[in-house]
Amino acid sequence: MEAQASPWDWYAEIPPVSRLYLTLSVLVTLACAVDLISPLTLYYNYSLISKHFELWRLVSNFFFFGTFGLDFLFHMYFLMRYCRLLEDNEFRGRTADFAFMLIFGATLMLMIAPFVNVLFLGSSLSFMMVYVWARRNENVRMVFLGVVTLTLSLEPEILTLTP
Numbered sequence: 001m002e003a004q005a006s007p008w009d010w011y012a013e014i015p016p017v018s019r020l021y022l023t024l025s026v027l028v029t030l031a032c033a034v035d036l037i038s039p040l041t042l043y044y045n046y047s048l049i050s051k052h053f054e055l056w057r058l059v060s061n062f063f064f065f066g067t068f069g070l071d072f073l074f075h076m077y078f079l080m081r082y083c084r085l086l087e088d089n090e091f092r093g094r095t096a097d098f099a100f101m102l103i104f105g106a107t108l109m110l111m112i113a114p115f116v117n118v119l120f121l122g123s124s125l126s127f128m129m130v131y132v133w134a135r136r137n138e139n140v141r142m143v144f145l146g147v148v149t150l151t152l153s154l155e156p157e158i159l160t161l162t163p
Helices: 007-013 016-033 046-052 070-090 095-116 122-136 152-161
Strands: 141-144 148-151
Touching: 016 070, 016 095, 070 095, 070 122, 095 122
Parallel strands: none
Antiparallel strands: 141 148
């Protein structure tokens, strides 16, 4: 009989970039939940970055996904699923390329954020991963919300319509 995999085994099998992003996201959200840090010190604010040199805001806003709850769980699910699928399949053996893609996407988001008034960019970064994965797997069929079967070329557009 085969031994049941422990949560630690599952965690250890996650590729390195995905594991780091998941870990930091959970830790930052947990730290906010227990009031170790305030979300007000994490959000992206161009004037605070440029005038007060609060440079951590360039990175910290990507790791906060709101309070613990159903929305947080959905974000972590999408983050784990698509981040891991990209790193395991599309970027297999190219961890640096995957990290570069995330950094490049995050940099573009930081440049656009002042014009669209987005305070936390973690959702945008995880949606970018969904989009990239769906575009690289356009012909895969997937059941959406257990009801509708779609080709993946439509998945990013469908996800933008869901709250």
